[in-house]
Amino acid sequence: MSNLSPHLDHLRLRQLRLLELIDRHRSLRAVGKALNLTQPAVSQMLKDLEFAFGTTLVDRSVRGAALTPVGRVALQRARAGLAIFDNLAADLGTDAPAVLRVGTNPASLFQLIPSALHRLEAQRAGIRFRLEAGTVGNMMSRLLDGELDCYVGRVDWAAMPAPMADLLRFEPLTETDLVVACSVDHPLAGRAEVSATELAQWPWALPSGDTNNRGSIETAFRNCGVPAPLPVVEVSADPTSQLILAQEVELLICVPRVVLGSQLAGERIVPLATPDLFLSPIRICFVALRELDDLPSLHLLRDALLDVCGLGRGDTPPPATR
Structure with a gap:
């Protein structure tokens, strides 16, 4: 802590929130309006902030103001610190733990x-x-x-x-690891193994396209030279819904193995052996x-x-x- 600039002690919370406002408005004049301050006053706040940190946080030009790469890191740290401070303030306002x-x-x-x-x-x-x-x-x-x-x-x-x-x-x-699974009543249940080519021909319920698990599934099929299946149902990051769909609609699913050990899966959902479909752990x-x-x-x-x-x-x- 001894290496910290002594000028940091003089900063106020409003100055730490300044970077967020600059990133949002891209103009010191617009930031001034948001804070009900003049542009010179905002410029001085920014100068004090940069002086305290000893580096340039904002690039100013005729086109406006933009955070430098260092300024973007500072903004991320400021956001985290301010959120922690706000959470502390909320906790101190109650007698609960x-x-x-x-x-x-x-x-x-x-x-x-x-x-x-x-x-x-x-x-x-x-x-x-x-x-x-x-x-x-x-x-x-x-x-x-x-x-x-x-x-x-x-x-x-x-x-x-x-x-x-x-x-x-x-x-x-x-x-x-991720496993392909289905209802015990599904035609593929009980098979010794199922190829990626055959799996792609059956209807699926899959995680939504913005999830890492969906990316892993699609990559695994492509690595087999097989187009990834287009799901009948997309589920947003919820393996519980996939279990229900597998059981009630007999769709194939791909979920973390730990999910199959849950009471919800019970003995109604079973994994399939898919030796040529490698799903990254x-x-x-x-x-x-x-x-x-x-x-x-x-x-x-x-x-x-x-x-x-x-x-x-x-x-x-x-x-x-x-």
Whole structure:
């Protein structure tokens, strides 16, 4: 902390929100109107901000104002910090225990997170948990913006700019794999194996096109030289709906293997052997903002997740079970 500029202590919350307004309006004059300030006053706020950080955050030109690459990273950090501050202010305004905001993918709600909360004895831990499930991209975006305290699920590191990844701390937890499945009443159930070519000829229910699982499925078919099936039904990031559709409509589905072990799947949904269709295993991670390293509730949840996965700190997750 000794390397921080002493000028940072003089910054105000309004100055940290300034970058958000500049990014939105692309004009210091428009930002002034939004803040009910003159343009020179906004310019001085920006100069003070850049002086405190010791770098140029905004490019000014006759066309307006735009964040520099460093300014964009600063905006991301400011968003996260301000969201954390707002959440703290909300918690301090009530006598209830603080809320830990956890983002995840729906499949992790079938076993991993409930098992961790059971291990943690959540009802007696003095912590309230807010669980939100969604697509990988949505959850990671909300984590980076400070709207979530942590995220448990799949991470698409290739789609994340390096400066953003550097804001995060992560722990690998476990791996699972995607499997093609169907109802026990489906004509393909009980077959020793089914080829990709034959699978593509049957009707499917698949995750929506903006999900990583859908991308994995389509890639697997293309790697076999077979066009990916066009689904009869698209389901947005919800394996529960896929299980119901497989059972009631006899559509083929592709879900994380852990989902098939749930009570909802029971013995009515069975996996298919698809030897030529390679579906990449899914690595599940625990991810949090570096700013929250010292948050006790975060440590408790992380340690419970590691315990459930049979890991100590520094251990390597077991390979996916095929």
